[in-house]
Amino acid sequence: MTPGGDPGSMAGMVDPASPPCASDLQALDDALRLLAGAGVDLRDYRRDALLRRARQRAAAAGHADLGAYVQALGGAPGELERLASALLLHVTGFFRDRPVFEALRTTVLPSLARGAARTLRCWSIGVATGEEAWSIAALLEEARPGRWDVLATDRDPASLAAAAAAAYPGDALDAAPAWAREAALEPGALRAAALPLRAALRARVRFARHDLLGPRLAPAEAVLASFDLVLCRNVIVYLDDRMRALALERALAALEPGGALVLGAAESPPPSAAVEPWPGLPATLRIFRRRTA
Numbered sequence: 001m002t003p004g005g006d007p008g009s010m011a012g013m014v015d016p017a018s019p020p021c022a023s024d025l026q027a028l029d030d031a032l033r034l035l036a037g038a039g040v041d042l043r044d045y046r047r048d049a050l051l052r053r054a055r056q057r058a059a060a061a062g063h064a065d066l067g068a069y070v071q072a073l074g075g076a077p078g079e080l081e082r083l084a085s086a087l088l089l090h091v092t093g094f095f096r097d098r099p100v101f102e103a104l105r106t107t108v109l110p111s112l113a114r115g116a117a118r119t120l121r122c123w124s125i126g127v128a129t130g131e132e133a134w135s136i137a138a139l140l141e142e143a144r145p146g147r148w149d150v151l152a153t154d155r156d157p158a159s160l161a162a163a164a165a166a167a168y169p170g171d172a173l174d175a176a177p178a179w180a181r182e183a184a185l186e187p188g189a190l191r192a193a194a195l196p197l198r199a200a201l202r203a204r205v206r207f208a209r210h211d212l213l214g215p216r217l218a219p220a221e222a223v224l225a226s227f228d229l230v231l232c233r234n235v236i237v238y239l240d241d242r243m244r245a246l247a248l249e250r251a252l253a254a255l256e257p258g259g260a261l262v263l264g265a266a267e268s269p270p271p272s273a274a275v276e277p278w279p280g281l282p283a284t285l286r287i288f289r290r291r292t293a
Helices: 022-037 045-060 065-074 079-087 098-115 131-143 158-167 178-184 243-253
Strands: 120-125 146-152 205-209 229-234 255-263 274-278 287-290
Touching: 022 065, 045 065, 045 079, 045 158, 079 098, 079 158, 098 120, 098 131, 098 178, 098 205, 098 229, 098 255, 120 131, 131 146, 131 158, 131 178, 131 205, 131 229, 146 158, 158 205, 229 243, 243 255
Parallel strands: 120 146, 120 229, 146 205, 229 255
Antiparallel strands: 255 287, 274 287
């Protein structure tokens, strides 16, 4: 089986669900060093999640164990990039976790729009293939037509290229509520092979490569690290406690007092973070407001 081959048959190959062993952990460390040398540093991520995904990639590439796969990385063109993409995999979709977007639409964004006369600015972190960025853009256009900007960042260039292209299948919004389809799609658009996102959205969303844990606080494209809304959903869940606190500290440093921070369902800010649950919203939505003092 060649790299990137069919993972459907894994007889005699590495089992992604098998308990971790010393040799596999050493092989994972070796792979992470190779990735760091290529500019993708994941060494602060939780080992259990990385090991599972690395094993899945090794099995898909036809290797009997992770050590053999890592030894072959240097001689397999493009495989290091495929491994990076596998480890950076994000589950995403338009208006994913619908109650979160409904709360943003009905409560959070109207409040932010009332509280600021200037352009509303949003930073969407870890956007993968971009569905979240386009979803929040649709709500911003509804709340503040033509007076908003979205900066969408990710550390994976392949995902960013897909996000910027916005070449989603025409049925990508079929499961979304009617208000979401109306906000995101060109009015009166006929069913097409590609999703007809509104031109107003395409004009105001910028994509940039950025590592939240890298040496810079915010990407150069941010111009000024001052946002009214920061979405950092399912980005920090795989980090250890120390790096999770650092990531949130950096995200909050770019958030205006009174602005909104949105985390994933399994993520929480540390008690010392300068945020509080957004007033009137269930805590399960993980929508927070940065304290003004």
